[in-house]
Amino acid sequence: MQIFATEQIRAWDEYTIRHEPIASVDLMERAATACYEWLMQHNYKGRSYSIFCGKGNNGGDGLVIARLLAQSNHTVTVHILEFGHKGTVDFQINLARLHDTTAGIRFVSSEEALHPIPPADVVIDALLGSGINRPTDGLTAQLIKHINNSGNEVIAIDIPSGLFVDHSSRGNTIIKARHTLSFQCFKPAFLMPENAAVIGGMHILDIGLHPDFLNTQDAPFELIDRPIVNRLLQPRQAFSHKGDFGHAALVTGSYGMMGAAVLCARACLRSGVGKLTCHIPASGYTIMQVSVPEAMCKTAENEHPAAEMDKYDVIGIGPGLGSDAANIPLLYTLFEQNRRPMVIDADGLNTIGRETALLNKIPPGSILTPHPKEFERLFGKTFNDYERIQLAQQKAAAHQLYIVLKGRYTFIASPDGKGYFNSSGNPGMATGGTGDVLTGILTGLLAQQYAPLHAAIMGVYLHGLAGDLAAAYTSQPSLIASDLIDCLGQAFQSISSS
Template identity: 85%
Template sequence: MQIFATEQIRAWDEYTIRHEPIASVDLMERAATACYEWLMQHHYKGRSFSIFCGKGNNGGDGLVIARLLAQSNHAVSVYILEFGHKGTVDFQINLARLHDTTAVIRFISSEETLYPVPAEDLVIDALLGSGINRPTDGLTAHLIEHINNSGNEIIAIDIPSGLFVDHSSRNNIVVKARHTLSFQCFKPAFLMPENAAAVGQLHILDIGLHPAFLSTQHAPFELVDQPMVSRLLQPRQAFAHKGDFGHAALVSGSYGMMGAAVLCARACLRSGVGKLTCHIPATGYIIMQVSVPEAMCKTAENEAPVQEMDKYDTIGIGPGLGTDARNVALLYSLFAQNRRPMVIDADALNTIGREKDLLNKIPAGSILTPHPKEFERLFGKTDNDYDRIQLALQKAATYNVYLVLKGRYTFIASPDGKGYFNSSGNPGMATGGTGDVLTGILTGLLAQRYAPLHAAIIGVYLHGHAGDLAAAYSSQPSLIASDLIDFLGQAFQSM
C-alpha cells in the first residue's frame, strides 16, 4: 500500500472527482458518513457531541458529521473558528444544511468565546486537517490547548489539528486525540513515534477514492502488508531437498548471553533454512546442542569461527556476541571471507559503531537491523523521527545496504532511495530477545536466496505477524520472544 504526501493525497481526491465522477461536496459527504458510521459502530451511539470546525474542508467534514448526528437525535454543539472569511465552497454548503437541524452553532472569534466543554461530551476535532504548513499560533493555538485541557475524549478527523503530514511537528501545539479517523491510506505522520501521543489509535476508513490513481503515482514510501508478503513468498517444489534452501551460519553468543544465540538459531530454522551451523563460544556448546538439536555447532576450540566462512550462503552475526575487543578483528575477517549479503545485528552493530571503518567493508546488499540507539551509535543523532528516516535512506544508499530500523512500524531503508514501513506487530513485542528472533528469520530467508529487499520485507512482516498471533493467544503483557518462534509456523500458514 502506497503512503502519500500531502499533495498526492489532495491529487487523489481531485482524480476521484474527475474520473468517478463525483462532486467534491458529495465526496465530502462520503468521507464524513464513513466517520459517522464508525462512531455508531464503536459504542458512541447516544452520546452528546462537541464538534470543533475550521472553515476549510476538514471543517466541512465536521459539519457533515454534525448534521448526521443531529438527524439521528444526538445532542450536538458545533464551534466554528472564526477569522472573518467565508470558508471553502463545500464548507458553506454544509453550514447551510446544518442550519436545518437541531445542532447548536457557535462561533469562536476570541479567547473570550472559548466556551467550556460539557464533561459528558465527546469532542470531535475538525479544525485544520492535513493542509497546514506552519505551526499553529494565536487563537487557533489557544483553542487547541482549550480542547486538550478539557479532559474530554477527543476524536480527530483526518489528522489531529496542528500535526504536519510530511515533516516533524516537534514543539507544535497539536490536538491530542484518543482516536484518529483518517481516509484511504496511511500518512507519514501516523508512522512516526514522536506523534503517538497526538494520534492515539489510528483507524483508516475506506472512502472509495479511485483505485486507478495508484498506478499514476510514485510513492517514496510503502506500507508492508499481507498481500505484499504473500506475493513475495516462494512456494516449495515437490522434489525439493535441503540443499535447495541454503546453508546459513550464525556467529553469536557469549558467556551469559547464550539465550540470544539460541533464540536466533531456533528462529532461523523455523524460517525454512535447509541447514544451519552455529559458530559459538565453547562455553555455550552444550546449551546450543541441547536447545537446538537441528543445528550444527562449531566452537573456537575445534574450529575458529573466522575460518572457512565463504562456504555459507549467508551469515548472521551479533546476537549475544558481547563486547569483546576481538570482535573488531572478527568482523574484518568475516567481511573479507564472505562477500555475500549477510545480517548484522546487536553487538556486531555496536562494534561497527566503535570502528567506523568497518562500514566500508560490509558486503553489498547486507541487512543491518539497528534499534534507535544502535542506529545513533552508527550514524549519529538526529533531531526528530523524520530526520532519522531520511538519514537511514541516505546511509543505505551510501553503503549499499538495507537498514531495518526497528520500532512500532519497523522501517526498511533501501539503497535505491525507497522506504517501507511494516504494518504488523504490537507493543507486547517490546521485550528482550525479539530482535534476536528477527535476525534469525532474516538470516534464514537470505540463505534461501531471497533478494535482500524481499528477505527484509518478508522477515519483518512475519516477525510482527507471529507476535500478533502470539498476543491474540495469550496477551501482549505476557509475550516473550520464544512465543514468536512458536507462532512463526502459523504466520507462514496464514500467508
Template identity: 80%
Template sequence: MQIFATEQIRAWDEYTIRHEPITSVDLMERAATACYEWLLQNNYKDHSFAIYCGKGNNGGDGLVIARLLAQSNHKVTVHILEFGHKGTEDFQINLARLHETNTDIRFISSEENLHSIPAKAVVIDALLGSGINRPADGLTASLIKHINNSGNEVIAIDIPSGLFVDHSARGNIVVKAQNTLSFQCFKPAFLMPENAEHIGQVHLLDIGLHPGFLKIQDSPFELVDQAMVGHIITPRKPFSHKGDYGHAAIVAGSYGMMGAAVLCARACLRSGVGKLTCHIPASGYTIMQTSVPEAMCKTGEETHPAQEMDKYDTIAIGPGLGSHAGNSNLLQSVFEQNRRPMVIDADGLNTLAGDKMLLKKVPPQSILTPHPKEFERLFGKTANDYERIQTALQKAAEHNLYLVLKGRYTFIAAPDGKGYFNSSGNPGMATGGTGDVLTGIIAGLLAQKHPPLHAAIAGVFLHGRSGDLAAAYSSQFSLIATDLIDFLGQAYQSI
C-alpha cells in the same frame, strides 16, 4: 499499500473528482458519512457531541458529521473558528445545509468564546486537517489547548489539528486525540513514535478514492502488509530437498549470552532454512547442541572460529557476541571471506559503530537491523523521527545496504531510496531477545535465495505476525522472545 503525503492525497482527491466523476462536495459527503457510520458502529449512539470546525475542507467534514448526527437525534453543538472571512466553497455549502437542522452553532472569534465543554460530550476535532504548513498560533492554539485541557474524549477527523503530515511537529501545539479517523491510506505522521500521544488509535476509512490513481502515482513509502508478503512467500516444490533452501551460518554468543545465539538459531531454522551452522565460543557448545540439535556447531577456545566462511549462502553475525576487543578482527575476517549479503545485528552493529572504517567493508546489499540507540551509535543523533528516517535512507544509499530500523512500525530503508513501514507487531514484543529472533528469521530467508529486500520485508512482517498471534494466545504482558519462534509456523500459515 502506498503511504502518501499531503500533495499526493490532494491529487488523489482531484483524480477521483475528475475520473469517477464526482463533485468535491459529494466526495466530502462520502468521507464524512464514513466517519458518521464509524461513530454509530463503535458505541457512540447515545453520546452528545461538541464539534470544532475550521473553515477549510476539514471543517466541512465536521459540518457534514454534525448534520448527520443531528438528523439522527443526537445532541450536537458546533463551534466554528471565526477569523472574519468565508470558508471554502464546500464548507459554505455544508454550513447552509446545517442551518436547516436544529444544531446549536456557535462562533469562536476570541478567547472569551471558549466556553467549557460538557463533561460527557465527545469532542470531534475538524479544525485544521492535513493541509497546514505552519504551527498553530494565536486563537487557534488557544482553542487546541482548551480542547486538550477539557478532559473529554477527542476524535480527530483526518489528522489531529496542528500535526504536520510529512515533517516533524515536535514542539507544536497539537490536539491530543484518543482516536483518529483518516481516509484511504496511512499518512507518514501516523507512523512516527513522536506523534503517538496525539494520534491515539488510527482508523482508516475507505471512502472509494479512484484506484486508477495508484497506477500512475509512485510513493517514496509503502506499508508492508499481508498481500505484499503473500507475493514473496511461495509454496515449496514437492521434489525439493534441504540443499534447495540454503546453508546459513550464525556467528553469535559469548559466555553469559548464549541465549541470544540460541534464539537466533532456532528462529533461523523455523524460518525454513535447509541447513544451519553456528559459530560459537567453546563455552556455549553444550548449550547450543542441547537447545538446538538441528544445528551444526563450530567452536573456538575463547572466540568464534572464522574459517571456511565462504561456503555459506548467508551469515548472521552479532547476537550475544559481547563487547570483546577481537570483534573488529572477527568481522573483518568474515567480510573478507564471504561477500554475499548478510545480516548484522546487536554487538555486530556496536562493533561497526566503534570502527567506522569497517562499515565500508560490509558486503554490499547486506541487512543491518539496529534499534534506535544502535542506529544513533552508527550514524549520529537526529533531531526527530522524520530526520532519522531520512538519515536511514541516505545511509542505505551511501553504503549500498538495507537498514531495518526497529520500532512499532519497523522501517526498512532500501539503497534505491525507497522506504517500507511494517504493519504487524505489538507492544508485547518490547522484550529482550525479540531482536535476535528477527535476525534469525531474516538470515533464514536470505539463505533461501530471497533477494535482500524481500528477505527484510517478509522477515519483519512474519516476526510481527508471530508476535500478534502469540499475544492473542496469551497476552502482550506475558510475551517472551521464544513465543515468537513457537508461533512462526502459524504466521506462515496465515499468509
C-alpha cells in the same frame, strides 16, 4: 499499500472527482459518513457532541458529521473558528444544510468565546486537516489548548489539528486525540513514534477514492501488508531437498548470553533454511546442542571460529556476541572471507559503531537491523524521527545496504531510496530477545535465495505477524521472544493462504 503526503492525497481526491466522477461536496459527504458510521459502531451512539470546525474542507467534514448526528437524535453543538472569511464552497454548502437540523452553532472569534465544554461531550476535532504548513498560533492555538485542557475525549478527523503530515511537529500546539479517523491510506505522520501521544488509536477508513490513481503514482514510502508478502512468498516444489534452501551460518553467543544465540538459531530454522551451522564459543557448545539439535556447531576455546566462512550462503552475526575487543578482527575476517549479503545485528552493529572503518567493508546488499540507539551509535544523532528516517535512507544508498530500523512500524531503508514501513506487530514484542528472533528469520530467508529487499520485507512482516498471533494466545504483557518462534509456522500458513 502506498503512503502519501499532503499533495498526493489532494491529487487523489481530485482524480476521484474527475474520473468517478463525483462532485467534491458528495465526496465530502462520503468521507464524513464513514466517520459517522465508525462512531455508531464503536460505542459512541447516544453520546452528546461538541464539534470544532475550521472553515476549510476539514471543517466541512465536521459539519457533515454534525448534521448526521443531529438527524439521528444526538445532542450536537458546533463551534466554528471565525476569522471573518466565508470558507470553502463545500464548507458553505454544508453549513447551510446544518441550519435545517437541531444542532446548535456557535462562532469562536476571540478568547472570550471559549466556553467550557460539557464534561460528558465527545469532542470532534475538525479544525485544520492535513494541509497546514506552519505551526498554529493566536486564537487557533488557544482553542487547541482549550480543548486539550478540557479533559474530554477527543476524536480527530483526518489528522489531529496542528500536526504536520510529512515533517516534524516538535514544539507545535497540537490536538491530543484519543482516536484519529483518517481516510484511505496512511500518512507519514501516523508512523512516527514522536506523534503517538497526539494521534491515539489510528483508524484508516475506506472512502472509495479511485483505485486507478495508484497506478499513476510512485510513492516514496510503502506500507508492508499481507498481500505484498503473499506475492513474495516462494512455494516449495515437490522434489525439493535441503540443499535447495541454503546453508546459513550464525556467529553468535558468548558466556552468559547464549540465550540470544539459541533464539536466533531456532528462528532461523523455523524460517525454512535447509542447513544451519552455529559458530559459537566453546562455553556455549552444550547449550546449543541440547537446545537446538537441528543445528550443527563449530567452536573455539576463547573466541569465535572464523575459518572457511566463504562456504556459507549467508552469515548472520551479532546476537549475544558481547563486547569483546576480539569482535573487531572477527568482523574484518568475516567481511573479507564472504562477500555475500549478511545480516548484522546487536553486538555486531555495536562493534561497527566502535570501529567505523568496518562500515565500508560490509558486503553490499547486507541487512543491518538496529534499534534507534544502535542506529545512533552507527550513524550519529538526529533531532526527530523524520531526520532519522532520512538519515537511514542516505546511509542505505551510500553503503548499498538495507537498514531495518526497528520500532512499532519497523522501517526498511533501501539503497534505491525507497522506504517501507511494516504494519504487523504489537507492544508486547517490546521484550528481550525479539530482535534476535528477527535476525534468525532474516538469515534464514536470505539463505533461501530471497533477494535482500524481499527477505527484509518478508522477515519484518512475519516477525510482527508471529508476535500478533502469540499475543492473541498469551496476551501482550506475558509475551516472550520464544512465543514468536512457536508461532512462526502459523504466520507462514496465514500469509500463504491469503
